[in-house]
Amino acid sequence: MRMDWGAGSERSQGPTATARLEEFRPLLPAEEEVVAQLLSGNFDRLGDGTRPESADPARIVRARFLRFLMLGGEEGCRPHEKGVRITGAWISEGLDLEACRVYRDIGLTDCHFEATPVLRSAIINRLILDGSLMPGLQAERMEARGGVYLRGAEINGAVNFVEARLGGNLECDGASISGPGDYALFAPSLEVRNVLMRGCHLRGGINLASAELAADLDCAGAVITRAEGPAIEASEIWVRGGIVLRGARTDGEVRFTAAQIGGDLDCSGASFDHPGEAALELSRSAIKGALFLRRGARIDGVLALTGASIGTIHDEAASWPGTGDLLLNRCRYGAFIDGPVDAASRLAWLARQTPERYGEDFWPQPYEQLATVFGEMGHDEDARAVLIVKERLQRRARRARADSRLWRWLLAGADGILGVTLAYGRQPLLAFVWLLMFWILGVAVFGHAERQGAVMPNSAVVLRAPEWTLCGLEGAEERALLAFPEATGLAATGQTQLDCFRQRWEASSYPPFNAWMYSLDTLLPVLEMGQKEFWRPNPAKPGGEFAMNYFYFQSLIGWALSLLAVAGFSGWVKSS
Numbered sequence: 001m002r003m004d005w006g007a008g009s010e011r012s013q014g015p016t017a018t019a020r021l022e023e024f025r026p027l028l029p030a031e032e033e034v035v036a037q038l039l040s041g042n043f044d045r046l047g048d049g050t051r052p053e054s055a056d057p058a059r060i061v062r063a064r065f066l067r068f069l070m071l072g073g074e075e076g077c078r079p080h081e082k083g084v085r086i087t088g089a090w091i092s093e094g095l096d097l098e099a100c101r102v103y104r105d106i107g108l109t110d111c112h113f114e115a116t117p118v119l120r121s122a123i124i125n126r127l128i129l130d131g132s133l134m135p136g137l138q139a140e141r142m143e144a145r146g147g148v149y150l151r152g153a154e155i156n157g158a159v160n161f162v163e164a165r166l167g168g169n170l171e172c173d174g175a176s177i178s179g180p181g182d183y184a185l186f187a188p189s190l191e192v193r194n195v196l197m198r199g200c201h202l203r204g205g206i207n208l209a210s211a212e213l214a215a216d217l218d219c220a221g222a223v224i225t226r227a228e229g230p231a232i233e234a235s236e237i238w239v240r241g242g243i244v245l246r247g248a249r250t251d252g253e254v255r256f257t258a259a260q261i262g263g264d265l266d267c268s269g270a271s272f273d274h275p276g277e278a279a280l281e282l283s284r285s286a287i288k289g290a291l292f293l294r295r296g297a298r299i300d301g302v303l304a305l306t307g308a309s310i311g312t313i314h315d316e317a318a319s320w321p322g323t324g325d326l327l328l329n330r331c332r333y334g335a336f337i338d339g340p341v342d343a344a345s346r347l348a349w350l351a352r353q354t355p356e357r358y359g360e361d362f363w364p365q366p367y368e369q370l371a372t373v374f375g376e377m378g379h380d381e382d383a384r385a386v387l388i389v390k391e392r393l394q395r396r397a398r399r400a401r402a403d404s405r406l407w408r409w410l411l412a413g414a415d416g417i418l419g420v421t422l423a424y425g426r427q428p429l430l431a432f433v434w435l436l437m438f439w440i441l442g443v444a445v446f447g448h449a450e451r452q453g454a455v456m457p458n459s460a461v462v463l464r465a466p467e468w469t470l471c472g473l474e475g476a477e478e479r480a481l482l483a484f485p486e487a488t489g490l491a492a493t494g495q496t497q498l499d500c501f502r503q504r505w506e507a508s509s510y511p512p513f514n515a516w517m518y519s520l521d522t523l524l525p526v527l528e529m530g531q532k533e534f535w536r537p538n539p540a541k542p543g544g545e546f547a548m549n550y551f552y553f554q555s556l557i558g559w560a561l562s563l564l565a566v567a568g569f570s571g572w573v574k575s576s
Contacts, residue, residue: 029057070083083125108128122139131151132153135157137159144168147192167193177202194217197222203226205252231254239262242264255278257282258284264287264291272299272301280304294314313339399412428568435558467501471500
């Protein structure tokens with residue numbers, strides 16, 4: 001900020017340049033007292049120094065007289081280097097300093113202004129109006145080397161700082177400002193160091209759109225309401241420090257769209273009320289520090305973080321907005337601190353989004369972002385759980401978009417298989433769990449078939465051999481064979497054909513049946529255990545037909561699970 005504070009600073013500007021003290025005589029009693037105290041540099045107190053409630057003649061000071069003094073007065077009646085400082089005055093008429101240059105402080109503390117002070121396009125040092133009662137303040141395009149102080153002031157009208165430039169702070173702590181039908185504080189494109197509005201009460205809201213703050217915006221404990229429009233309009237604000245809304249209460253939208261915040265955005269204990277509409281709008285904002293939403297913070301309305309960039313998030317589940325009131329699409333953040341850091345809690349957080357409300361079916365990016373953050377924080381299992389849910393929801397959305405009912409059914413079947421067997425490619429080892437389950441199931445089926453004698457050699461030579469054929473007959477039975485016209489059965493009473501055959505000397509060289517290896521040989525097509533080559537279920541025996549059908553089923557399952565495992569490890573089945 002550059003201002004001309006060069007030579008000629010003592011010369012008055014504008015119409016007052018020709019004014020003389022004599023023009024104001026006779027001076028009012030309060031004015032006489034002010035003149036008497038001009039050179040002391042002390043705070044001039046009129047009466048007891050409190051803000052007057054009525055026009056006490058002993059405390060009335062004319063605004064045009066104050067203007068004469070602020071612009072330098074005349075020889076022998078010039079203000080102290082500290083400027084004009086008056087406490088407890090009743091200021092009649094209107095103080096008009098438009099386009100003036102005031103090179104000393106303006107201090108009108110606990111004063112009662114009959115009319116709105118005007119400092120439009122003025123160049124001043126500091127403006128101190130703490131505790132004063134005013135019908136408004138017009139300071140558009142004003143430039144101040146120092147700050148503006150409205151601490152504890154009561155202002156029944158708009159405070160206007162459009163395009164003003166302050167070298168110090170704008171301090172409104174504890175002030176009460178009402179702007180009926182307009183913003184209570186209207187300061188778009190303001191340039192300032194800090195804006196401090198701690199504990200203030202604003203009826204009409206704040207407009208700091210495109211403002212530039214060298215440090216902080218602090219509205220801790222403030223109450224800000226607006227009947228229509230945003231309670232806080234701060235789109236494209238640039239705050240090199242942080243924004244503090246700790247314990248604040250707002251009624252209406254709080255809008256920080258595309259804001260640049262160099263520090264934290266602290267909403268701890270804050271209350272944002274705008275039901276059914278945007279309550280806290282942070283879309284496309286960049287918060288380099290942390291976003292605090294905890295300690296009883298409450299959002300009744302939409303929390304919009306679309307396209308936002310946040311350093312870290314400090315929150316708690318009780319402070320999350322309701323279902324349908326959270327927008328996280330394309331939002332990026334670095335970590336969760338002092339908040340839930342588990343898949344179940346954060347999936348419940350993401351579930352508060354309802355893309356359908358905004359004409360879309362699914363937003364995958366919030367799930368990918370959450371999984372990435374979990375991974376960077378070392379929570380790999382939670383990251384995987386998030387991606388599995390993301391795959392399930394994304395595939396459901398894809399099915400809903402399909403025009404053909406048949407195609408939807410086919411997709412549902414394929415998605416169901418991939419979900420059960422591979423968790424959509426996010427857990428490819430799950431396929432081996434299924435292979436293990438079918439292996440054990442096959443052992444049970446084929447083991448039972450063996451005990452029932454429903455397994456036979458898988459060799460035509462053996463099946464035509466007399467030893468196998470005669471083992472199918474008990475000892476009292478006879479059968480005519482090609483080589484033996486009258487052959488007697490070899491099986492004992494109740495003995496199965498398989499057990500009988502195993503006891504023959506001719507079977508000693510035949511590989512024994514092993515249900516474990518047979519099930520594994522059937523299940524895994526890439527393995528050759530030698531069991532399928534020598535044995536097969538016998539459909540002619542009890543339980544053999546079931547074992548044969550299961551043999552075919554397990555062979556197909558083995559091929560399918562093997563291919564799915566390969567696809568899962570290669571990443572072919574993932575949506576992204």
